Amino acid sequence: xxxxxxxxxxxxxxxxxxxxxxxxxxxxxxxxxxxxxxxxxxxxxxxxxxxxxxxxxxxxxxxxxxxxxxxxxxxxxxxxxxxxxxxxxxxxxxxxxxxxxxxxxxxxxxxxxxxxxxxxxxxxxxxxxxxxxxxxxxxxxxxxxxxxxxxxxxxxxxxxxxxxxxxxxxxxxxxxxxxxxxxxxxxxxxxxxxxxxxxxxxxxxxxxxxxxxxxxxxxxxxxxxxxxxxxxxxxxxxxxxxxxxxxxxxxxxxxxxxxxxxxxxxxxxxxxxxxxxxxxxxxxxx
Numbered sequence: 594x595x596x597x598x599x600x601x602x603x604x605x606x607x608x609x610x611x612x613x614x615x616x617x618x619x620x621x622x623x624x625x626x627x628x629x630x631x632x633x634x635x636x637x638x639x640x641x642x643x644x645x646x647x648x649x650x651x652x653x654x655x656x657x658x659x660x661x662x663x664x665x666x667x668x669x670x671x672x673x674x675x676x677x678x679x680x681x682x683x684x685x686x687x688x689x690x691x692x693x694x695x696x697x698x699x700x701x702x703x704x705x706x707x708x709x710x711x712x713x714x715x716x717x718x719x720x721x722x723x724x725x726x727x728x729x730x731x732x733x734x735x736x737x738x739x740x741x742x743x744x745x746x747x748x749x750x751x752x753x754x755x756x757x758x759x760x761x762x763x764x765x766x767x768x769x770x771x772x773x774x775x776x777x778x779x780x781x782x783x784x785x786x787x788x789x790x791x792x793x794x795x796x797x798x799x800x801x802x803x804x805x806x807x808x809x810x811x812x813x814x815x816x817x818x819x820x821x822x823x824x825x826x827x828x829x830x831x832x833x834x835x836x837x838x839x840x841x842x843x844x845x846x847x848x849x850x851x852x853x854x855x856x857x858x859x860x861x862x863x864x865x866x867x868x869x870x871x872x873x874x875x876x877x878x879x
Contacts, residue, residue: 603667608630610628610629612869613873614661622855623876626866626869629653631649640732654737665742669872670725677790692704710722710723710724715782751871752780768820768823770824772825773792775834804837813837818842824868825867827846846867849866
């Protein structure tokens with residue numbers, strides 16, 4: 594590689610670690626997209642700092658960092674480890690109100706263990722709040738102790754980055770399809786509108802949870818020009834939810850270089866690129 598250093602994007606689905614490394618000399622070009630298989634749940638091993646399972650992941654990341662002269666490390670975090678909600682901006686503007694709402698949302702968790710971040714929405718009178726626990730993030734911090742620049746992104750932030758990268762415009766939904774969680778992020782005229790996630794035991798349960806959530810989140814019933822799916826279970830998720838979507842919406846699985854809008858020397862892969870999509874987006878500079 595040249596003297597310019599690259600970005601490493603990483604995401605985890607069940608027992609797989611997916612990674613992507615950009616070519617800093619070429620726009621939208623990836624030097625490599627790959628994956629590693631483990632015999633345990635990778636995210637759980639990281640968030641729990643499992644004594645036996647965490648070291649192999651740490652070793653794998655260190656090998657990638659040293660082999661490819663990585664400049665920055667960017668990873669997807671799991672939605673089930675986070676709390677998402679939308680609040681009036683007046684809450685955000687008042688420090689006491691912010692703290693009171695945090696204590697209500699995360700009752701029983703000490704303030705020192707919370708990492709809240711606030712995001713702008715298409716409706717300026719509201720703010721989107723995402724909360725992580727520092728204890729859960731410790732494993733991610735340990736993975737990146739040798740990297741100068743690190744970034745951790747949620748599923749809805751992957752949708753934001755996709756909007757910046759692809760500029761689809763109009764109105765669209767992006768769904769992150771995990772084993773027992775599906776995330777839904779809404780964009781209105783290219784601006785972040787809302788996001789939520791549904792937890793379930795079986796994919797056949799998703800319609801029930803969708804209807805239950807839609808009773809309170811009207812935006813789920815909105816009309817969208819495009820629906821994008823990424824993750825390890827895109828086909829099962831589409832089958833479960835397609836009857837709730839506008840029939841005129843174009844449904845796209847982000848499972849090919851062409852659909853994602855990137856270039857790589859390798860054109861075929863032994864895994865579903867929809868699962869590696871977050872890693873791909875996180876590796877890019879745009």
